[in-house]
Amino acid sequence: MRAPSRLLGAALGAVLALSLSGCGSSAPEGTGQVKLTLWHNSADPAPLLEMYKKFEKQSGHKIELVSIPSDGFEDTTQTKWATGERPDILEYHATVSGLLALNPAQNLRDLTGESYIARSGDLYQAAGSVNGKVYAAITGFPQVFGLYYNKKVFTKAGLTPPANFTELAAACPKLKAAGVTPVFESGGSIWPVQILPILYLAGANQSNAYGKAIAGHSSTLADAGSPFVSGLTAYAKLKSDGCFNKDIVTAKFEDSMKALVTGEAAMVAQHSDMLPALLAAAGGDQKTVDESVGFVGLSSDKPLVTYAPGPIGTFYLPKTGDAAREKASLDFVRFMTGPAYAEYITASKTFPVFKDVPDPQGVSSVLQDVKKAYDTGAVIAFNSDIPGMGGLAQLMSELIAGQKDPQKAATQLQGQVEQAAKAAGLPGW
Amino acid sequence: MVMRNRAAWLPWALPAIVLVMVFFVAPFLLNVRFAFSSWTSFRAEITWNGLENFSTLIDQDLLANAVTVTVVYAILCMAIQNTVSLSLALALQRTSRINTIFRSAFFLPTLISPLAAGYIWRGLLAPDGAVNSFLGLEWAWLGEPATALVVVAFIDAWKWSGLITLVYIAGLNSIPKSLLESATVDGAGPWTRFRRVVFPMLAPALTFNVAVTLVGALSAYDVIAATTGGGPGDHTRALNVVMRQQWGQGFFGSASALGFTVTLLVIATAVPLVWWLRRREVTG
Amino acid sequence: MKALVKYAALTLFAIPWVIVPIWLVVVNSFKPAGEAAELGLGLPRTWAIAENYGIVLDRGGYLMGLVNSLKVTVPIVVAVVLLGAAAAWAFGRSRSRWLQAAYFVMGLSILLPPSIIPTVYLLRALSLDGGSLGYVLTMTGCRLGIVIFLATGFVRAFPRDLEDAAAIDGASRPQVFVRVLLPLLRPVLFVGGVILIINVWNDFFFALFLLQGSANATLPLSLFQFASGTLQSLNWNLVFAHVLLTTLPLVAVYVVAQKRVLAGLTEGALKG
Numbered sequence: 001m002r003a004p005s006r007l008l009g010a011a012l013g014a015v016l017a018l019s020l021s022g023c024g025s026s027a028p029e030g031t032g033q034v035k036l037t038l039w040h041n042s043a044d045p046a047p048l049l050e051m052y053k054k055f056e057k058q059s060g061h062k063i064e065l066v067s068i069p070s071d072g073f074e075d076t077t078q079t080k081w082a083t084g085e086r087p088d089i090l091e092y093h094a095t096v097s098g099l100l101a102l103n104p105a106q107n108l109r110d111l112t113g114e115s116y117i118a119r120s121g122d123l124y125q126a127a128g129s130v131n132g133k134v135y136a137a138i139t140g141f142p143q144v145f146g147l148y149y150n151k152k153v154f155t156k157a158g159l160t161p162p163a164n165f166t167e168l169a170a171a172c173p174k175l176k177a178a179g180v181t182p183v184f185e186s187g188g189s190i191w192p193v194q195i196l197p198i199l200y201l202a203g204a205n206q207s208n209a210y211g212k213a214i215a216g217h218s219s220t221l222a223d224a225g226s227p228f229v230s231g232l233t234a235y236a237k238l239k240s241d242g243c244f245n246k247d248i249v250t251a252k253f254e255d256s257m258k259a260l261v262t263g264e265a266a267m268v269a270q271h272s273d274m275l276p277a278l279l280a281a282a283g284g285d286q287k288t289v290d291e292s293v294g295f296v297g298l299s300s301d302k303p304l305v306t307y308a309p310g311p312i313g314t315f316y317l318p319k320t321g322d323a324a325r326e327k328a329s330l331d332f333v334r335f336m337t338g339p340a341y342a343e344y345i346t347a348s349k350t351f352p353v354f355k356d357v358p359d360p361q362g363v364s365s366v367l368q369d370v371k372k373a374y375d376t377g378a379v380i381a382f383n384s385d386i387p388g389m390g391g392l393a394q395l396m397s398e399l400i401a402g403q404k405d406p407q408k409a410a411t412q413l414q415g416q417v418e419q420a421a422k423a424a425g426l427p428g429w
Numbered sequence: 430m431v432m433r434n435r436a437a438w439l440p441w442a443l444p445a446i447v448l449v450m451v452f453f454v455a456p457f458l459l460n461v462r463f464a465f466s467s468w469t470s471f472r473a474e475i476t477w478n479g480l481e482n483f484s485t486l487i488d489q490d491l492l493a494n495a496v497t498v499t500v501v502y503a504i505l506c507m508a509i510q511n512t513v514s515l516s517l518a519l520a521l522q523r524t525s526r527i528n529t530i531f532r533s534a535f536f537l538p539t540l541i542s543p544l545a546a547g548y549i550w551r552g553l554l555a556p557d558g559a560v561n562s563f564l565g566l567e568w569a570w571l572g573e574p575a576t577a578l579v580v581v582a583f584i585d586a587w588k589w590s591g592l593i594t595l596v597y598i599a600g601l602n603s604i605p606k607s608l609l610e611s612a613t614v615d616g617a618g619p620w621t622r623f624r625r626v627v628f629p630m631l632a633p634a635l636t637f638n639v640a641v642t643l644v645g646a647l648s649a650y651d652v653i654a655a656t657t658g659g660g661p662g663d664h665t666r667a668l669n670v671v672m673r674q675q676w677g678q679g680f681f682g683s684a685s686a687l688g689f690t691v692t693l694l695v696i697a698t699a700v701p702l703v704w705w706l707r708r709r710e711v712t713g
Numbered sequence: 714m715k716a717l718v719k720y721a722a723l724t725l726f727a728i729p730w731v732i733v734p735i736w737l738v739v740v741n742s743f744k745p746a747g748e749a750a751e752l753g754l755g756l757p758r759t760w761a762i763a764e765n766y767g768i769v770l771d772r773g774g775y776l777m778g779l780v781n782s783l784k785v786t787v788p789i790v791v792a793v794v795l796l797g798a799a800a801a802w803a804f805g806r807s808r809s810r811w812l813q814a815a816y817f818v819m820g821l822s823i824l825l826p827p828s829i830i831p832t833v834y835l836l837r838a839l840s841l842d843g844g845s846l847g848y849v850l851t852m853t854g855c856r857l858g859i860v861i862f863l864a865t866g867f868v869r870a871f872p873r874d875l876e877d878a879a880a881i882d883g884a885s886r887p888q889v890f891v892r893v894l895l896p897l898l899r900p901v902l903f904v905g906g907v908i909l910i911i912n913v914w915n916d917f918f919f920a921l922f923l924l925q926g927s928a929n930a931t932l933p934l935s936l937f938q939f940a941s942g943t944l945q946s947l948n949w950n951l952v953f954a955h956v957l958l959t960t961l962p963l964v965a966v967y968v969v970a971q972k973r974v975l976a977g978l979t980e981g982a983l984k985g
Contacts, residue, residue: 401662452854
């Protein structure tokens with residue numbers, strides 16, 4: 001008679017104990033050494049992960065990595081952010097539009113006085129800052145957007161890689177006749193299908209003119225014959241001319257990398273941070289990649305590459321209100337931008353953002369192509385400063401599915417920009 | 430006697446009432462507020478804005494499509510699930526060793542998470558996957574507007590039909606044998622027996638299953654996330670998928686408005702169900 | 714003869730419905746990446762069992778996911794069953810109008826979908842966001858309704874003689890609850906528990922919004938993170954190995970208890 005109720009008590013006790021054990025957030029351990037939470041992109045390359053470890057070793061702090069899948073990276077980060085959860089260090093986009101959505105004035109620590117900013121040239125004019133205040137620590141070379149192409153395929157077809165959209169459209173039937181997919185688009189991953197239109201707009205966006213006009217509300221995406229509408233129209237034309245792969249709707253971006261390396265496809269519009277994925281698609285064989293893949297810039301009319309400061313290696317320090325952890329996270333930024341940075345550049349074989357750090361040795365030929373194209377003419381992505389452009393990729397899916405024509409898609413996107421610009425309280429809205 | 434004391438019952442129900450009130454009812458009421466509020470990641474304040482969230486969603490062509498997709502999806506799920514489950518239940522009604530083996534096998538998909546179910550069928554239905562090689566086709570089942578929504582609904586039905594089958598078997602077994610026997614004596618064949626006796630007697634289980642599958646499918650998210658992510662275009666972009674996207678872009682008010690729309694759809698489906706349950710309580 | 718046709722048809726149906734999907738997962742999780750990319754149903758030409766499962770256990774966060782899943786499923790199921798039974802007893806026996814009104818609200822909570830976004834907001838306000846405690850409480854609050862509803866019907870159908878007799882024997886109310894009520898409600902609680910376990914173990918939607926950080930990720934979340942991470946999403950062998958490992962615990966429990974589960978669900982509480 002007593003035993004069962006004691007059993008019940010025990011069971012209830014167990015429930016309590018189990019549920020309480022779930023909320024044990026660990027306290028700082030030892031003297032001044034703390035645990036820092038770092039939300040990072042799952043595509044962080046190994047040398048960057050190595051840097052996190054080095055910081056742990058040097059400082060004695062612990063870093064807890066929270067890995068955010070790179071598919072849907074923005075969504076997931078914003079969702080977590082929206083719940084009010086704050087890491088000590090956040091790896092995220094350096095674009096103004098990305099930054100605005102974090103509500104920086106309220107949530108992020110102002111890093112304006114830090115010494116790395118002066119060493120970065122005018123990088124922070126276009127990125128990582130809002131209203132003259134710098135919030136980001138950008139350590140990664142900007143993502144450079146352009147066309148990866150398969151050299152062998154082009155040589156065999158007797159063609160040179162296109163320098164503008166007219167040439168791209170002209171190369172299409174010839175490549176098809178040679179039995180390859182001219183351009184491989186991966187709508188299954190959704191985000192890659194916005195790259196071609198962004199490349200197209202580099203022509204109109206020199207000195208960020210177009211982006212500023214849209215963000216400042218002096219023109220709209222949907223104006224008749226606007227560069228944006230022309231870009232989408234050019235894209236739709238490529239689609240109807242059969243320039244894209246048949247499985248455009250389901251293909252994932254890994255498929256595109258594979259198709260490019262094997263020569264099944266001639267071109268893929270992507271950015272420079274995808275090199276590790278390209279290497280993986282080649283089975284880790286750098287030689288294969290170097291021999292078969294090249295990189296060029298193109299826009300509506302000129303051979304321009306587009307750049308956007310990427311999320312990889314861009315760090316923010318959210319306000320957490322914990323003095324010990326805030327000090328440690330600032331140490332992290334100083335470590336990443338300090339003397340150890342040169343080692344990172346050597347190990348990662350990427351280009352430095354700080355002027356005083358020399359270029360690495362033995363850089364892969366594709367990356368040299370990227371740097372060459374970047375140095376000859378680079379334009380910031382037109383959507384960098386415009387809030388509410390997150391829906392572009394979704395709209396492109398609808399364009400591809402034939403549900404929206406370019407004009408209608410532009411009108412709808414303009415609506416999303418308006419929604420976000422008003423919410424962000426931008427001047428001119 | 431102690432047991433008849435009214436007030437003394439409260440402590441027994443209180444923990445459950447508190448939990449439901451705080452973690453179900455309170456969010457439900459808050460949702461009504463947020464659906465009509467400006468609330469974004471860009472600013473900290475939450476302010477009333479009337480129907481603006483809805484009008485923004487309508488202007489962006491998101492709401493009408495999402496409602497249509499959701500309703501069609503729910504009807505497809507309900508139809509496929511109940512057809513399969515009722516057929517299986519009729520075949521496996523009698524409890525015998527062999528039937529138990531089959532019941533057990535058909536129950537297995539129920540144990541698989543909807544997310545995993547999505548991955549499995551994405552593999553099977555890939556353009557170069559097993560289904561196409563068996564049929565000699567090269568069809569992107571999940572990538573073609575014509576099939577995507579039906580296929581996703583099918584996957585959802587696949588995942589749940591094992592459980593629904595068991596509910597139907599319970600319903601079938603509750604039909605008095607004497608009724609069937611007297612129908613047989615009256616010379617009714619199997620089809621007539623099903624139409625005249627079994628089907629009407631199965632009405633409670635049928636209504637229950639139809640309502641449960643409909644209401645469940647209105648909140649669909651997992652399977653879509655694992656298979657199409659809302660594509661091709663917006664052909665499988667159900668309300669919860671748009672909600673997740675709005676939320677991800679920092680438009681929390683609009684996301685709440687979409688959640689509220691799901692609630693409205695469920696009420697439109699559930700009110701008849703409640704009415705039916707109450708009626709049954711009175712007559713039964 | 715007729716039976717033969719029926720079982721032949723059932724078998725023919727079971728092949729694409731159950732056997733092929735499971736076979737696809739199992740056999741491809743044994744293949745190296747390149748071979749699994751073909752998504753074929755043949756046996757592996759090269760076997761890669763140890764490698765694949767090693768990677769999933771190591772990089773896929775499987776073990777942590779397993780612990781986290783247990784850490785939320787057990788408390789939710791125990792809390793819902795015990796608190797639900799206690800409440801059902803009160804709802805079934807009391808004639809208090811307040812309790813009847815509360816019972817009606819419980820009924821509503823079964824039908825109406827939980828409001829996930831305000832839940833996130835609320836948990837944040839209560840400083841319960843992101844962790845497993847907030848998740849456990851939310852899931853408990855959202856799932857109590859169905860168990861209460863089923864069990865209250867049961868309580869009402871029973872005469873109260875047994876309870877009265879026990880009370881006359883001098884048993885306290887908790888003793889009556891444990892000795893009389895819980896045994897009476899066992900069939901319905903068992904069914905509710907089974908459905909709840911399947912539900913909670915496989916939950917992705919709530920977990921996606923409410924659980925933050927890989928330290929809290931349950932198995933469906935860790936599967937999702939693993940399958941949508943950059944370099945893994947095409948590796949069907951690893952995705953399927955993760956799917957198999959994620960599903961296995963539930964299947965194992967089911968294999969042990971399947972007789973009772975099937976009997977409970979077909980003859981137990983879900984009548985009509």
